[in-house]
Amino acid sequence: MCRVERVQIDGVGSPEDLAARLAGDGYLADDGLATAAFLALRMGRPLFLEGEAGVGKTALATALAHVAGAPLIRLQCYEGLDASQALYDWDFPRQLLHLRATEALRGPVPATGDEVAAIEQGLYARRFLVARPLLQALETSPSVLLVDEIDRADDEFEAFLLEVLSDFTITVPELGTVSATTAPLVVLTSNRTREVHDALKRRCLYHWLEHPGFDREVAIIRRRLPHASERLATDVAHAAAVLRSQDLLKAPGVAESIDWTEALLALGARELDPDRAARTLGAVLKYREDTERVRAVGLEALVR
């Protein structure tokens, strides 16, 4: 791995520098997360982020890509994901079309052995190869590769990912080996719907993301929605904190707080009141049981 260069961000010499740069892009990272991202950059190790849905795992990858000035290449995992969707695929229709075109141009002249070999060779040219995210990330230097929700993919896929992430090369039998000149900065996220295998985690920097504290949440909401008043952002952060303490099936994350604030803004609210809270509760609570529970306790409890 020493041969491969790493993604560089100019002028970042400490986690604090990186946190400041991320903040400039609208992502407020705490000490731990900034250190994790800093080490991922410096050590060239993938960053494995785990935590509740909506705590900003995917957003970090986006922000890192912005700060590094590199394109973000995203691989959304799902069950049954296989190599042809993650790595590369041969474009069969185009290959077929190419053959037919060659045939039409030549007319009914029999081809010599050399010509047949040349045509076959031409079928496996780079232009007939469809690059899927992993190959794209190796071919794009520098780049940030986001492997989103790795826990959703089958466990066989992890072993395969391990192979690609260990030396950042992919071998296409018909074409040869593709290696990255600059190793992509890799961010893996997991909602922990299943335990990801230790072999993969071992090669990564592991960070568990918590819900942000009150002040940080207010700052995040204000940063994301500059139109929201200080009062509204504080009210929503307070209400979100109350909701998180209420033992719900799905406690709201920062993403929900931002959605909620946006919904309230759309209604022209400058602060949170029980009536508007009732009408916009769907933006923050996603289970009927949770909505009923919060209504039973009373929406006044959410308002300061």
Next chain:
Amino acid sequence: MTTAARPRPGADITATVVGFARTLRAAGVGAGPDRVHAMVSALAELDAGSRHDTYWAGRLTLCSGPDDLPRYDRAFEAWFGGHDVGRLRPRTAVRLPRQVAAPAPGQGATGGPDEASGLATSSDAEVLRHRDVARLTGAERDELHRMLGLLNAPAPTRLSRRMTPNGSGAIDPRRTVRAMLERGGEPARLRRRRRCPRPRRLVLLVDVSGSMAPYADALLRFAHAAASRRPGTEVFTLGTRLTRITRELSAASPDAALAAVSGAVADWSGGTRLGADLKEFLDLYGQRAAARGAVVMIASDGWERGDVAPLGVQMARLARLAHRVVWANPHKARPGYQPLVAGMAAALPYVDDFVAGHSFAAFEELAALLSGPGRRGA
């Protein structure tokens, strides 16, 4: 937060880190040599003299799950906070309640086979199959363990998104076109595909409280047999707290696995908080995925300390998430058993199959039930 007791200036960072990792392993975090190496490299990028940087360098490289974090914090405090490291030695191993209920010879079931003799013949094995595991002698118990190891539990399946070649499914365009290409574009035989079956996840929740003590050992062996045959099986113990023992049970030999479990579970033969345990299971694992579409087996007698209303609520939640809920209650086999225990009565409406789980024959029945496709009850 810029001073640290260790590493002192000039102190060898690697030695400090290795010592810390040893403490961490004793606290139950599996920090292997490559992780230790990663921590040293991380410290090289940060300020090794700063307690804050040291904390994060270790946490990011040595931990691998949220369960590890509190242990890490404790170990870090103990090692770098200047406290006595010896306090973090592993708990003295808790013994499994293996012999708790084995009665003295002659005191057990009258009219049964000779308690003191070993077991070799098949007719003895046949008798053993139906004996209550709580009333076995040591030799009988060993034989039962051997039988449990042989228990076969094929997996119930569901259809996955993934397609496999099949003679009679929908047409597979890719393979058909590829076959045509091989023949120079001539129409070839149509290739077909269909969605392939995947095993359903099995989740076992085993009650290890005092009232279940005579059965806990056999049930955990049953869990080990199930987990070793079906990858992806999750196993938890219920008691005064919920403990995930999937990793401990992954050892190949049942005895090694149970020894690991005995170290991991802190509440052997204690009380029961079924409702709270179940809630914790659903919050932390079940709702996210472990219970979704899975076959969930709870092995418990339903003794609940305190209010049983939360148990009913959590069982309703579990029933909505799981494909099937099986409840094994060893006491069910007793003549004239009625589900009078309040917890059992509260849980029953949400249970698809209510079975015994007291003898090898009952375990066989249970294994068949867990692997069957069975429709969900009303």
